[in-house]
Amino acid sequence: MQSLFDQGPFRPCPASFNMAAHVLAHADDLPDKVALSVVGKDGDVWTYAALKAAVLGTATGLRAQGLSAGDIVLMRLGNTVEFPIAYLACIAAGLIPVPTSSQLTEADVTKMIADLSPAAILHDPGVPCPQNPGCPLLETEALHAMRMLPPADFAMGDPDRLAYIIYTSGTSGKPRAVMHAHRAIWARQMMFEGWYGLRQSDRLLHAGAFNWTYTLGTGLMDPWTIGATALIPAQGAPASALPDLLAKHKATIFAAAPGVYRKMLSHAPDIHLPDLRHGLSAGEKLSETIREDWFTATDAALYEAYGMSECSTFISSSPSAPAHTGTLGRPQVGRRIALLGEDGAPVTLGEEGTIAVHKSDPGLMLGYLGAPEDTAEKFAGDWFLTGDRGTMDDEHYITYAGRNDDMMNAGGFRVSPLEVEAALARFPGITAVAATDVEVKADVRLIAAFYTSDHDLDETALKAFAEGTLARYKQPRLFKRLPTLPTNPNGKLSRRALRDQFKAKP
Incomplete structure (x- = not known):
């Protein structure tokens, strides 16, 4: 048998679509429910109605600055709620946001500006950014004022059109700008059952900063899409504070990188979290030691996901399908995943091959901005090559075997x-x-x-x-x-x- 997982395509995305409208769809039927709580010192609380109003008011303000559909907007914002509000506002207005880490240097940002030619930069004065970037700098004070403006209409359109750009480091040593369509958020629904076990009643606490793409997707966009409550620690909260925050705010799901779990366990080997159903791990490989120690400390399982900037996560374990020992999990239902040999065909079950995603996956990138040759190199026929290797067993569980390249x-x-x-x-x-x-x-x-x-x-x-x-x-x-x-x-x-x-x- 071949190392191929294909149980049929995911249901199609609506023909007229906007990613931000999809994320905020529950704001009208759950207006008074808490969408976001920044937990810890001086935390903010946002209802769905307030969140939607801030997003659409900001969208109005961005349009009033002369920005129009298709314009690229670079985000140099800090670890605050302004980040997701501005991100969704851009998408609602038909603009193309580029979220970036506040840790990037001014030199890093200068290179990005040369690649992107942004129409504007959203800027927190405390975040490194060239002072004369060749386009307008919209500071956080101006963004705050936009929240109170009348709501804009969502810019609806083809789900295959460009929605946002994220940067990832490429094997060439030069970070690559990954272009994603509006339909990428539609594809993330495969994670709800395939990884999260997410319900509308959940309170999901993500340990990361607002301006990390892992937090942006798993910690905010996905809970809001289903109508759940997102919890984010206040800026500067150490790992040692997370157990108390999880318990106090009755988190039912916790998401973090493996290193955060390790730090928490080193501070508190016995963690009592009566409301927590399970934890989620992504960002790097989860070790069996951390998985086992977390279960011993909390009596809650950890579910791991594997993915990349070009397709988010697509292989995972979940409450409904726990991973076999030593494996990453299995492809999420709706994905078409194969392990390919050098001839570009799926290898036999049990043999090592390159993990690949079929080009029909709605979560797969549109390509690398301004780099058609780099984009073409990532494909072999109908398959996108991840550059990682693994083996698949007869139940489609995949064991990770390392990287083709040397990414760290x-x-x-x-x-x-x-x-x-x-x-x-x-x-x-x-x-x-x-x-x-x-x-x-x-x-x-x-x-x-x-x-x-x-x-x-x-x-x-x-x-x-x-x-x-x-x-x-x-x-x-x-x-x-x-x-x-x-x-x-x-x-x-x-x-x-x-x-x-x-x-x-x-």
Whole structure:
């Protein structure tokens, strides 16, 4: 049998569609229900009616600035409720928002501006951004005032048209702008049963910041789509505070990256959460140790999801289909997933192949902005190639077998080693450099930079240089000088050998 999952296509998206209208569809029948509560010190509470009014008022304000359908709007906002309001407002008005991490440097943003040619930038003064970007800067004070304006009409249209752009690091070392259609939000309904077990009565607490795409989707857009309540910790809340916040606010589902679960367990190995049904994990591989320790501490299961910026999550475990030990889970119903061999055909069950998504998936990207060749390289016939490898068993559960490329995971962010290496190569004295993520202790991975030079270099100076050229999550936490960098039989750098070497000689 072939390594192929296909139980029929997901139900089609309506012909006239707007992603923001879909997300806020329950605002009219649940106007007084709490849509969002920022939990912790000085937390805000937003009803569905207030949220919709703020979104559509902001949409009116953006149009009044001369922005029109199809214009690209770069978002340089902080970890506040302004982020999702502005994001949905842009989409409601037919604009194309580009949400970005506040950790990006001014140099990072300058490159994005050159790629995007945005019509405007939504800017929090505390977030790095060029002061003369060549387009209007709309500051948060102006965005706040827009909330009170009369509501705009939703810009309805073809569900296949461009809705938003997100950035992901590519194997070329240059972050790529991933274009998504309005229909991407429609496809996320496959996660409701296939991963979340989400109900309208749920109170879902996501540990991430407002301006992280994992939070934006799993923590906000999806609960609002079904009419549930989203809970987000107030800015600066440490992992040690999360157990109390979960208990106090009666969270029924908790979502976080594996590292957050690890930190919580280190602070409180026995966590009493009587309202919690289960937890969700994504962003990086969840270890069996964390899964088991969390269940011991809380008596609640963790369900993992695998995905990527180009298609969100599409393989997962769930309350209705718990993962077999050691597996990621199985493809969500409605997806068409295969493990392909070098000939582009599905491999036999049990054989290792490249995890691929059929091009008909409504959640699959439209392509990379301004990079048709890069887009074409990701496809083999009718299949989108993830670059990750795995095996599928006879019940369609997939075991992860590693990456084709050497992408790193840093706290849930995918980071290209080439980008890190390109920055560090400019440091005086370095003759060669390689970056990879290494396991420094059980379930703890960080980015390390291995370099060659005539002598040991000052680590404090190396770290300061990295801080000045790379976003915080891209900065190496470990620097190590080697006589030579390992290579494979073809003479190419072997980052896998570096990881293995580090394990052998910690």
